[in-house]
Amino acid sequence: MHVLVTGANGFIGRALTRRLLNDAVKPGGLAPIDRLTLVDLNFEGPDIPRVRRLSGSIGDPAVVARAFDTPVDVLFHLASIPGGAAEQNFDLGRQINLNATFDLLEASRAQAVGSERPVTFVFASSIAVLGSPLPAWVDDATPLRPTLSYGAQKLIGEVMAEDYHRRGWIRLRSVRLPGIVARPPQRTGQLSAFMSDIIRELSAGRPFACPVAADSTTWLMSVPRVVDNFLHAALMPASACGETRVWTLPALHSSMAQLVAAIAEVHGSEVLGRVSYGSNPSLEANFGRYPPLRTPAADAAGFAHDGDLPNLVRRALEPLT
Numbered sequence: 119m120h121v122l123v124t125g126a127n128g129f130i131g132r133a134l135t136r137r138l139l140n141d142a143v144k145p146g147g148l149a150p151i152d153r154l155t156l157v158d159l160n161f162e163g164p165d166i167p168r169v170r171r172l173s174g175s176i177g178d179p180a181v182v183a184r185a186f187d188t189p190v191d192v193l194f195h196l197a198s199i200p201g202g203a204a205e206q207n208f209d210l211g212r213q214i215n216l217n218a219t220f221d222l223l224e225a226s227r228a229q230a231v232g233s234e235r236p237v238t239f240v241f242a243s244s245i246a247v248l249g250s251p252l253p254a255w256v257d258d259a260t261p262l263r264p265t266l267s268y269g270a271q272k273l274i275g276e277v278m279a280e281d282y283h284r285r286g287w288i289r290l291r292s293v294r295l296p297g298i299v300a301r302p303p304q305r306t307g308q309l310s311a312f313m314s315d316i317i318r319e320l321s322a323g324r325p326f327a328c329p330v331a332a333d334s335t336t337w338l339m340s341v342p343r344v345v346d347n348f349l350h351a352a353l354m355p356a357s358a359c360g361e362t363r364v365w366t367l368p369a370l371h372s373s374m375a376q377l378v379a380a381i382a383e384v385h386g387s388e389v390l391g392r393v394s395y396g397s398n399p400s401l402e403a404n405f406g407r408y409p410p411l412r413t414p415a416a417d418a419a420g421f422a423h424d425g426d427l428p429n430l431v432r433r434a435l436e437p438l439t
């Protein structure tokens with residue numbers, strides 16, 4: 119079993135890698151993993167036994183060739199230029215979110231054609247494919263009208279990957295992620311970072327000036343739960359997939375005030391006095407007007423959200439295990 123993770127040094131990539139390393143020794147996981155290849159622009163820290171780290175860009179054909187130098191069984195494609203950065207730098211977003219995804223699909227195709235061993239290609243898509251404004255509620259039939267270049271690039275990636283799947287060149291599992299929390303406080307271009315900051319700062323006993331109004335609504339999932347869902351995507355048999363290979367993941371629908379109430383339930387009522395609310399029109403338009411969400415295809419396929427908001431708050435800050 120050769121598992122390849124792109125974007126492995128990112129927020130979700132690090133959590134996924136930890137879990138892969140821990141689960142590799144447990145029954146029912148992706149075990150046994152003989153080879154784990156991680157790709158990212160840079161890695162910090164000492165080498166990890168049994169892990170091959172490739173520092174470089176997925177836009178570099180030599181890096182992709184090295185990643186595929188032994189056949190890949192499961193590819194978690196997480197590397198991407200985030201929404202804010204892709205909006206500021208269209209060419210970079212196109213090169214990485216679009217062209218490099220295409221190059222990974224081509225490498226997967228070459229493997230399938232040469233060895234009849236198709237890669238299970240797990241693609242990290244995004245609810246940004248839906249665009250904004252959204253209708254009164256969202257379900258699996260809601261039209262996809264991305265309003266950021268990032269969302270457009272993710273949608274094109276989904277469509278390309280579906281065609282490679284239809285042709286038998288990959289086994290596709292695309293998952294559209296909601297807002298994943300709680301991201302560490304580095305600024306890496308995520309416009310939605312405030313959703314993580316509010317949980318982390320208030321939970322730590324610090325004040326927080328929320329940039330959007332108290333009644334702004336969003337869709338959330340904790341990072342351990344999204345890792346569960348990535349592993350489920352990789353492991354689920356084709357018979358469990360149903361008609362589609364692209365799922366909008368279930369998420370908890372919450373207003374900022376409800377999220378703060380859940381943080382207060384977990385960390386004490388003093389939390390309520392430490393938050394203030396602003397009104398940033400652009401953030402509210404992109405991240406603060408999410409209506410109720412129904413995800414019947416993902417529910418039927420066994421994907422899950424965090425259950426309730428206090429559970430999400432607890433899990434969001436769990437140390438990576």
Ligand SMILES: NC(=O)c1ccc[n+]([C@@H]2O[C@H](COP(=O)([O-])OP(=O)(O)OC[C@H]3O[C@@H](n4cnc5c(N)ncnc54)[C@H](O)[C@@H]3O)[C@@H](O)[C@H]2O)c1
Nearest residue numbers: 125127128129130158159175176196197198242244295298
């Ligand atoms: N975190 C969220 O809330 C969220 C929501 C929706 C979708 N997603 C998607 O999930 C995936 C992982 O998200 P994340 O939050 O961990 O993002 P992140 O930005 O923390 O991590 C992405 C990683 O990709 C790497 N990367 C960027 N360009 C690269 C390149 N050219 N070559 C190799 N690596 C490169 C970055 O260095 C970074 O470590 C992304 O595809 C993202 O679009 C995340």
